[in-house]
Amino acid sequence: MTIGWLDLAAGASGDMLLGALVDAGVPVDVLAAPVAALPVEPVTLTTEAATRHGLGATRVHVHAPPSDVHRTWADVRALLTDAALAPAVREGALAVFERLAVAEGRVHRVPAEEVHFHEVGALDALADVLGVVAGFAHLGLDRLTASPVALGSGSARGAHGVVPIPGPAVLELLRGAPVVAGPVPAETCTPTGAALLAVLVQEWTTLPAMRVQRVGSGAGGRDPEQLPNVVRLVLGEPADQPGDGLLLETNVDDLDPRLWPGVLAELLAAGASDAWLTPILMKKGRPAHTLSVLCRPGALVAVQEVVVATTSTIGMRVQPVQKVALDRTQAQVEVLGGQVGVKVARSAGRVVNVSVEFEDVAALAQQLQLPVKEVLRAATAAAERAHPVTPAD
Known part of the structure; x- marks a missing residue:
């Protein structure tokens, strides 16, 4: 089992993440191959050694010809869909660019499909996203974690x-x-860097317990006096047993039930892998709930603090558990003229489960003024056609 941790004390950008991957041992050809597969002007990647505050690092340069093309999300989606890319790279890049388009649409108060902005259409952004997604796919990490992100001011x-x-x-x-x-x-932190982190990082934490194998440092273009302008990628094996996590549980019988949705949301934001409630009947016939929270050891303190701060508990049980997780990728399908996210789960390379993102379905139903169940039915059918479950041998 191999895990990774990103040190983002100096922020993040596409070229810094590319540099960290190369410095950690990913061949630059792995990053450049999907970029070369795009039907656009020639884009190349080169590397150079750099130092930031005396620390050695690798800087990756993206060389692209001048272009005044301002592509929309639909244009980028078509480019990535039609290019000869590995499925994991295509799906990862699509997820990153969709995040970018949706975020810009919300900021400018326009639908994502109508967004025209330089960042999504720029050739260097395409190279950054495809290169970083391909680099992490090459590493085949079981889990990628990261520190809090420095955004600047x-x-x-x-x-x-x-x-x-x-x-x-x-x-x-x-x-x-x-x-x-x-x-x-x-x-x-650039929008491209933020979108890559939002899609790729699975847990936000301090450096997790691990046996370090490799460290890569990717340099940014500036060299500020305040700190080394690098992203560090730390690769290794978890120090705890593979698959180990922690289960926190507490029984609560005196909390206003209207508070529970907020409690669960705060637990997930604090680093919990999952959180849920189970109705129970306690002694003397008192109705109550068992709050259950799954987390990695590195998130234990933060999760405990949220439980204490947001509930009326006076204690909790903590026990080690093991988790078996299937490989999961994100994709999108077209449904009734809109887009719905899809989660595809694989076991030993086979597609075994396909599910649609219900929030996307609900939003599309509201936009089309249709019952949610009709859009859900159409989205499920489209997802199953696009990603058919693979029969076992």
Whole structure:
């Protein structure tokens, strides 16, 4: 079992993540191959050694010809769908660009399909996203974790005028993730970097217990005086037993039931892998709920603090558990003229489960003014056609 941890104390951008992957041992050809498969102007990647505050790092340069093309999300989706890409790379890149489009749409108050902005159409952004997704697919990590993200502070001039830092799209993309301003009074996390993190990172935590095998440092273009401008990627094996996690449980009989949805949301934001309620009957016939929370050891303290702060518990049980998780990828299907996210689960390379994102279904139903059950039926059928379950041999 191999896990990874990203040190994002200096923020994140596409080129910094590319550099960290190369510095950790991923061949640059692995990153460049999917970029070369796109039917666009020639884009190449080169690397150079760099230092930031005396620390050695790798910097990756994306060389793209000048272009005034401002592609929409639909244009990018067509490019990625038609290109000869590995399924995991295509699905990962589609998920990243969809996040970018949806975030920009919310910021500018327009539908994602109508968003026209440089970041999504830029050739270097396409190279960043495809290269980073391909690099992590090459590593085949069982889990990718990351520290809180430094976003920067101040303001900058963009295509629409002066914008605050952190940028509105960056904040939208990193909803639910732990972020800080950091010491650098400038943009330290780009929208592309934020979208990649939002899709790829599975847990936000300090450095987890692990046996370190490799470390890669990717340098950004600037060299601020406040700190080394690098993203560090730490790879290794978990120090605890493979698959180990923790189960926290507590019985609560005196909390207003209307508070429970907020409790569960805060637990997930604090790093819990899952959280749920079970109705129970306690002694003397008192109705109550058992709150159950799954988390990794590195998230235990944060999860316990949320349980204590948001419920009326006076104690909880903690026990080790093992978890078996199938490989999962994200995709999209077209449904009634809209897009719905799909989660595809595989076992030993076979597709065994396909499910649609219910929130996408509900949003599309509201947009089309149709019953949710009709859109759900159509989305499920489209997902099953696009990703048929593979029979066992």
